[in-house]
Amino acid sequence: MHQTLEAALEINLLHANQDGADRNRAILDEWGIRCLNLMSSPGAGKTVLLEKTLAQLNGEINIAIIEGDMTTELDADRLRQYGVPVIAINTGRSCHLDSKMVAGGLHRLAHEYDPTVFDLAIVENVGNLVCPAEFEVGEHLKVALLSITEGEDKPLKYPLMFQEADCLLLTKMDLAPYLDIDINRIEANVRQMNPDVTILPVSAKTGQGLDAWVMWLRSGVRNRVSI
Amino acid sequence: MHETDMTKALILTVKDWYKAQGDRAKIKKIHLVVGNFTCVEPASLQFAFAVQTRNTFLEGVELAIRETPLIAFCHTCQAEYYPEIGWQYSCPDCHAPMEDIRSGRELKIDRIEYQESPALETVT
Numbered sequence: 001m002h003q004t005l006e007a008a009l010e011i012n013l014l015h016a017n018q019d020g021a022d023r024n025r026a027i028l029d030e031w032g033i034r035c036l037n038l039m040s041s042p043g044a045g046k047t048v049l050l051e052k053t054l055a056q057l058n059g060e061i062n063i064a065i066i067e068g069d070m071t072t073e074l075d076a077d078r079l080r081q082y083g084v085p086v087i088a089i090n091t092g093r094s095c096h097l098d099s100k101m102v103a104g105g106l107h108r109l110a111h112e113y114d115p116t117v118f119d120l121a122i123v124e125n126v127g128n129l130v131c132p133a134e135f136e137v138g139e140h141l142k143v144a145l146l147s148i149t150e151g152e153d154k155p156l157k158y159p160l161m162f163q164e165a166d167c168l169l170l171t172k173m174d175l176a177p178y179l180d181i182d183i184n185r186i187e188a189n190v191r192q193m194n195p196d197v198t199i200l201p202v203s204a205k206t207g208q209g210l211d212a213w214v215m216w217l218r219s220g221v222r223n224r225v226s227i
Numbered sequence: 228m229h230e231t232d233m234t235k236a237l238i239l240t241v242k243d244w245y246k247a248q249g250d251r252a253k254i255k256k257i258h259l260v261v262g263n264f265t266c267v268e269p270a271s272l273q274f275a276f277a278v279q280t281r282n283t284f285l286e287g288v289e290l291a292i293r294e295t296p297l298i299a300f301c302h303t304c305q306a307e308y309y310p311e312i313g314w315q316y317s318c319p320d321c322h323a324p325m326e327d328i329r330s331g332r333e334l335k336i337d338r339i340e341y342q343e344s345p346a347l348e349t350v351t
Contacts (some may be wrong), residue, residue, distance in 0.1 A: 010338075134265065159264070192315070
């Protein structure tokens with residue numbers, strides 16, 4: 001009988017993804033681009049928020065979009081109408097973007113455009129409250145969306161997504177009169193694990209809160225200190 | 228579904244180690260540490276590992292997963308506490324937010340148990 005030996009590895013399972021994310025961030029820094037990772041469950045309103053954001057900014061900030069979608073380019077096509085570069089990444093059966101996919105997106109951006117003209121890259125992640133929270137893609141800031149129809153308990157049930165967010169947008173605020181939802185309760189639940197997050201109630205339909213959101217974006221672009 | 232990706236990462240890492248040993252190690256068991264405050268479900272990881280290692284050098288290798296609890300440290304109370312995932316994250320005594328996580332975020336390959344292959348031992 002052969003002796004059983006042991007080798008200590010102590011390697012993080014996400015090590016390769018994290019390395020890739022750090023490389024992406026270094027490339028973005030070199031180009032002078034700040035990068036946002038936009039995450040939420042499916043249907044919380046990421047794409048419509050981007051549409052309204054692009055319309056409101058009207059070219060004031062040079063934005064490139066990296067669009068993660070499982071199989072289609074439907075979202076990418078919607079955003080292209082605003083005259084910004086949209087790099088579509090089909091994730092196939094994968095339920096999140098990882099740093100390798102985004103590296104491919106950055107490569108395409110640099111191939112098709114002069115990347116140094118952009119101020120901001122917004123990565124629209126695949127709609128999912130679980131996996132994207134574990135896979136950093138090279139972003140400087142994380143933005144989570146929670147539509148108020150989803151319920152007050154979601155930050156408690158999906159804590160990682162909300163714990164790491166720098167900004168939380170409470171979307172579909174125009175529906176508040178029709179729902180038994182306690183907005184303060186959502187905020188309190190989020191602050192249990194993320195006391196410093198910026199929380200902005202918005203409605204893409206009525207335009208409520210979009211000014212505050214755009215202001216947050218502007219300061220995010222200006223403040224180039226790495227997080 | 229992300230357990231599939233985690234498993235891929237696990238297999239690649241172990242493969243690197245295996246190659247570094249000159250393909251001589253007969254791997255018996257891989258020990259993982261998975262925190263309760265991660266997005267990884269140990270049962271799904273076991274399943275993905277069994278499926279993805281079929282017909283590879285890792286077929287039949289046992290995956291031992293040690294789970295670690297979520298433990299936070301409250302700086303106001305100067306004490307550790309166990310947040311209740313899905314329910315309550317702030318300090319149960321003073322209600323300060325959970326800011327300092329001491330355990331529960333682990334997602335690592337801890338160690339590998341192996342035997343040296345007898346056939347190659349005689350060659351070298």
